[in-house]
Amino acid sequence: MDANTLIDINQQKQLLAKTISMPAGYLDDYHQHPWHQIIFPVSGLLQSEIDKRRVVVPHNALLYIPAGTPHKSVAFTHTEFSSLYLNPASKVTFCHAPKSCLVTPFFKELVLLLLKQADAHDNKATENLLRVLNDQIIAAANYDIPLLKPKDRRTLAIFEGLIDQPATRLTLAQWALQVGASERTLSRLFAKEFNQSFRAWRQHLRLVLSLELLSTNCSIQNIALNLGFASDAAYISAFKALFLNTPHKYRQFMLQTKTARSLSYCQ
Structure with missing residues:
Protein backbone atom coordinates (compact mmCIF):
# COMPACT_ATOMS: atom_id res chain seq x y z
CA MET A 1 0.00 0.00 0.00
CA ASP A 2 1.43 3.39 -0.94
CA ALA A 3 2.00 6.01 1.73
CA ASN A 4 -0.80 8.41 0.76
CA THR A 5 -3.39 5.60 0.72
CA LEU A 6 -2.15 4.54 4.15
CA ILE A 7 -2.58 8.12 5.33
CA ASP A 8 -6.08 8.41 3.83
CA ILE A 9 -7.40 5.46 5.80
CA ASN A 10 -5.72 6.47 9.07
CA GLN A 11 -6.67 10.12 9.41
CA GLN A 12 -7.46 9.65 13.11
CA LYS A 13 -3.88 8.64 13.97
CA GLN A 14 -1.04 10.95 14.98
CA LEU A 15 1.71 8.77 13.56
CA LEU A 16 2.26 6.16 10.86
CA ALA A 17 5.35 4.15 9.86
CA LYS A 18 6.32 2.39 6.66
CA THR A 19 9.44 0.57 5.48
CA ILE A 20 10.33 1.35 1.87
CA SER A 21 12.67 -0.70 -0.32
CA MET A 22 14.10 0.55 -3.62
CA PRO A 23 16.18 -1.45 -6.13
CA ALA A 24 19.42 0.12 -7.41
CA GLY A 25 18.70 2.93 -9.87
CA TYR A 26 15.06 3.32 -8.82
CA LEU A 27 13.68 6.85 -9.21
CA ASP A 28 10.77 7.89 -7.00
CA ASP A 29 9.87 10.97 -9.02
CA TYR A 30 8.37 14.20 -7.68
CA HIS A 31 5.50 13.61 -5.27
CA GLN A 32 4.22 14.96 -1.97
CA HIS A 33 2.39 13.76 1.12
CA PRO A 34 -0.42 15.41 3.10
CA TRP A 35 1.50 14.55 6.31
CA HIS A 36 5.03 15.45 7.37
CA GLN A 37 7.60 12.76 6.57
CA ILE A 38 10.86 11.63 8.14
CA ILE A 39 13.21 9.52 6.01
CA PHE A 40 15.48 7.36 8.18
CA PRO A 41 18.03 5.22 6.24
CA VAL A 42 18.47 1.56 7.14
CA SER A 43 20.68 0.31 4.28
CA GLY A 44 21.86 1.43 0.86
CA LEU A 45 22.35 4.93 -0.52
CA LEU A 46 19.65 7.49 -1.22
CA GLN A 47 19.89 10.89 -2.87
CA SER A 48 16.88 13.17 -2.43
CA GLU A 49 15.91 16.39 -4.15
CA ILE A 50 13.81 18.79 -2.12
CA ASP A 51 13.29 22.53 -2.01
CA LYS A 52 15.76 23.06 -4.91
CA ARG A 53 18.46 21.12 -3.02
CA ARG A 54 19.83 17.66 -3.67
CA VAL A 55 21.37 15.83 -0.75
CA VAL A 56 22.65 12.36 0.06
CA VAL A 57 21.09 10.91 3.21
CA PRO A 58 23.70 8.78 5.04
CA HIS A 59 22.96 6.44 7.93
CA ASN A 60 23.83 8.94 10.66
CA ALA A 61 21.31 11.45 9.31
CA LEU A 62 17.61 11.78 8.64
CA LEU A 63 15.62 13.98 6.30
CA TYR A 64 12.57 15.87 7.56
CA ILE A 65 10.05 16.88 4.85
CA PRO A 66 7.08 19.10 5.77
CA ALA A 67 3.60 18.18 4.54
CA GLY A 68 2.87 19.23 0.96
CA THR A 69 6.53 19.62 0.00
CA PRO A 70 7.38 18.17 -3.45
CA HIS A 71 10.41 15.86 -3.38
CA LYS A 72 11.98 12.99 -5.29
CA SER A 73 14.59 10.36 -4.49
CA VAL A 74 16.93 8.06 -6.40
CA ALA A 75 18.57 4.91 -5.01
CA PHE A 76 22.26 4.54 -5.89
CA THR A 77 22.26 0.94 -4.65
CA HIS A 78 19.55 -1.36 -3.30
CA THR A 79 18.19 0.87 -0.56
CA GLU A 80 15.88 0.46 2.40
CA PHE A 81 14.65 3.20 4.66
CA SER A 82 12.00 3.71 7.31
CA SER A 83 9.50 6.52 6.97
CA LEU A 84 7.59 8.18 9.76
CA TYR A 85 4.49 10.12 8.72
CA LEU A 86 3.32 12.77 11.19
CA ASN A 87 -0.23 14.07 11.14
CA PRO A 88 -0.19 17.90 10.81
CA ALA A 89 -3.65 17.96 12.45
CA SER A 90 -2.22 16.62 15.71
CA LYS A 91 -1.57 18.82 18.72
CA VAL A 92 2.15 18.99 17.91
CA THR A 93 3.14 21.77 15.50
CA PHE A 94 6.14 20.66 13.48
CA CYS A 95 8.70 22.73 11.58
CA HIS A 96 7.68 24.36 8.29
CA ALA A 97 11.03 23.97 6.51
CA PRO A 98 12.76 20.79 5.30
CA LYS A 99 15.92 19.82 7.09
CA SER A 100 18.66 17.20 6.82
CA CYS A 101 19.61 16.45 10.43
CA LEU A 102 22.67 14.95 12.06
CA VAL A 103 21.38 12.12 14.26
CA THR A 104 22.77 11.85 17.78
CA PRO A 105 22.45 8.56 19.72
CA PHE A 106 19.48 9.98 21.65
CA PHE A 107 17.81 11.21 18.44
CA LYS A 108 18.26 7.78 16.86
CA GLU A 109 16.72 5.98 19.86
CA LEU A 110 13.78 8.41 19.81
CA VAL A 111 13.09 7.70 16.12
CA LEU A 112 13.37 3.94 16.67
CA LEU A 113 10.94 4.19 19.59
CA LEU A 114 8.45 6.15 17.46
CA LEU A 115 8.73 3.60 14.65
CA LYS A 116 7.70 0.97 17.18
CA GLN A 117 5.07 3.23 18.76
CA ALA A 118 3.37 3.75 15.39
CA ASP A 119 1.89 0.24 15.65
CA ALA A 120 0.37 0.95 19.05
CA HIS A 121 -2.76 2.92 19.90
CA ASP A 122 -2.33 6.67 20.01
CA ASN A 123 -2.09 8.04 23.51
CA LYS A 124 -0.66 10.92 25.53
CA ALA A 125 2.75 9.22 25.58
CA THR A 126 2.86 9.28 21.76
CA GLU A 127 2.00 12.97 21.76
CA ASN A 128 4.77 13.68 24.27
CA LEU A 129 7.30 11.74 22.18
CA LEU A 130 6.28 13.73 19.11
CA ARG A 131 6.92 16.99 21.00
CA VAL A 132 10.41 15.75 21.85
CA LEU A 133 10.90 14.75 18.20
CA ASN A 134 10.06 18.26 17.04
CA ASP A 135 12.48 19.69 19.60
CA GLN A 136 15.20 17.36 18.30
CA ILE A 137 14.59 18.38 14.67
CA ILE A 138 14.88 22.05 15.64
CA ALA A 139 18.01 21.50 17.74
CA ALA A 140 19.77 19.11 15.35
CA ALA A 141 22.79 20.29 13.43
CA ASN A 142 22.20 20.70 9.68
CA TYR A 143 23.88 17.81 7.91
CA ASP A 144 23.90 18.23 4.16
CA ILE A 145 26.02 15.84 2.12
CA PRO A 146 25.94 17.51 -1.32
CA LEU A 147 24.63 15.86 -4.45
CA LEU A 148 26.76 13.44 -6.43
CA LEU A 244 31.99 13.59 11.17
CA ASN A 245 32.78 10.07 12.37
CA THR A 246 35.30 7.32 11.80
CA PRO A 247 34.30 4.43 9.51
CA HIS A 248 34.38 2.08 12.51
CA LYS A 249 31.97 4.20 14.59
CA TYR A 250 29.75 4.77 11.57
CA ARG A 251 29.60 0.99 11.00
CA GLN A 252 28.61 0.44 14.64
CA PHE A 253 25.88 3.10 14.39
CA MET A 254 24.47 1.49 11.23
CA LEU A 255 24.51 -2.07 12.59
CA GLN A 256 22.86 -0.98 15.85
CA THR A 257 20.09 0.71 13.85
CA LYS A 258 19.47 -2.41 11.76
CA THR A 259 19.39 -4.60 14.87
CA ALA A 260 16.97 -2.28 16.67
CA ARG A 261 14.64 -2.16 13.64
CA SER A 262 14.66 -5.98 13.38
CA LEU A 263 13.85 -6.35 17.06
CA SER A 264 10.98 -3.87 16.85
CA TYR A 265 9.33 -5.97 14.11
CA CYS A 266 9.72 -9.15 16.18
CA GLN A 267 8.00 -7.78 19.27
Missing part, protein backbone atom coordinates in the same frame (compact mmCIF):
# COMPACT_ATOMS: atom_id res chain seq x y z
CA LYS A 149 24.85 12.39 -9.55
CA PRO A 150 25.44 14.73 -12.51
CA LYS A 151 22.87 15.82 -15.08
CA ASP A 152 25.12 16.42 -18.08
CA ARG A 153 25.43 13.26 -20.21
CA ARG A 154 29.25 13.45 -20.28
CA THR A 155 29.79 13.81 -16.54
CA LEU A 156 26.99 11.27 -16.00
CA ALA A 157 29.03 8.77 -18.05
CA ILE A 158 31.98 9.33 -15.67
CA PHE A 159 29.66 8.87 -12.68
CA GLU A 160 28.36 5.55 -14.05
CA GLY A 161 31.90 4.41 -14.81
CA LEU A 162 33.02 5.13 -11.25
CA ILE A 163 29.96 3.43 -9.78
CA ASP A 164 31.01 0.27 -11.65
CA GLN A 165 34.75 0.64 -10.97
CA PRO A 166 35.31 3.15 -8.14
CA ALA A 167 39.05 2.35 -7.85
CA THR A 168 39.82 3.32 -11.45
CA ARG A 169 42.61 5.89 -11.62
CA LEU A 170 41.69 7.45 -14.97
CA THR A 171 42.60 11.12 -15.07
CA LEU A 172 40.15 13.76 -16.23
CA ALA A 173 42.08 13.94 -19.52
CA GLN A 174 41.63 10.19 -20.00
CA TRP A 175 37.94 10.42 -19.18
CA ALA A 176 37.64 13.25 -21.69
CA LEU A 177 38.77 10.93 -24.47
CA GLN A 178 36.17 8.34 -23.42
CA VAL A 179 33.14 10.65 -23.12
CA GLY A 180 33.83 12.91 -26.11
CA ALA A 181 34.62 16.22 -24.42
CA SER A 182 37.72 18.26 -23.75
CA GLU A 183 39.37 18.18 -20.34
CA ARG A 184 38.65 21.89 -19.97
CA THR A 185 34.95 21.37 -20.70
CA LEU A 186 34.67 18.58 -18.13
CA SER A 187 36.52 20.64 -15.55
CA ARG A 188 34.09 23.51 -16.12
CA LEU A 189 31.08 21.17 -15.83
CA PHE A 190 32.22 19.79 -12.48
CA ALA A 191 32.88 23.29 -11.16
CA LYS A 192 29.48 24.51 -12.35
CA GLU A 193 27.35 21.60 -11.10
CA PHE A 194 29.20 20.59 -7.94
CA ASN A 195 31.38 23.58 -7.10
CA GLN A 196 34.23 21.05 -6.85
CA SER A 197 37.15 19.87 -8.88
CA PHE A 198 36.91 16.47 -10.54
CA ARG A 199 39.33 14.96 -8.00
CA ALA A 200 37.37 16.32 -5.02
CA TRP A 201 34.09 15.09 -6.50
CA ARG A 202 35.58 11.64 -7.20
CA GLN A 203 36.79 11.32 -3.61
CA HIS A 204 33.38 12.43 -2.38
CA LEU A 205 31.72 9.75 -4.51
CA ARG A 206 34.12 7.07 -3.28
CA LEU A 207 33.40 8.03 0.33
CA VAL A 208 29.65 7.77 -0.18
CA LEU A 209 30.06 4.41 -1.94
CA SER A 210 32.01 3.20 1.08
CA LEU A 211 28.88 3.52 3.22
CA GLU A 212 27.37 0.49 1.53
CA LEU A 213 30.58 -1.50 2.00
CA LEU A 214 30.57 -0.67 5.70
CA SER A 215 27.37 -2.72 6.02
CA THR A 216 29.36 -5.82 4.99
CA ASN A 217 32.15 -7.76 6.73
CA CYS A 218 34.78 -6.17 4.48
CA SER A 219 37.68 -4.76 6.52
CA ILE A 220 38.35 -1.02 6.62
CA GLN A 221 41.68 -1.61 4.84
CA ASN A 222 40.05 -3.56 2.00
CA ILE A 223 37.28 -0.98 1.63
CA ALA A 224 39.92 1.73 1.25
CA LEU A 225 41.89 -0.23 -1.35
CA ASN A 226 38.78 -1.36 -3.27
CA LEU A 227 37.71 2.27 -3.64
CA GLY A 228 41.08 3.55 -4.81
CA PHE A 229 42.42 5.22 -1.66
CA ALA A 230 46.19 5.11 -1.22
CA SER A 231 45.86 3.69 2.30
CA ASP A 232 43.34 2.99 5.03
CA ALA A 233 44.70 6.02 6.92
CA ALA A 234 43.92 8.28 3.94
CA TYR A 235 40.41 6.80 3.73
CA ILE A 236 39.73 7.20 7.46
CA SER A 237 40.91 10.82 7.44
CA ALA A 238 38.75 11.75 4.42
CA PHE A 239 35.74 9.84 5.81
CA LYS A 240 35.92 11.63 9.15
CA ALA A 241 36.11 15.03 7.45
CA LEU A 242 32.92 14.37 5.46
CA PHE A 243 30.80 12.22 7.80
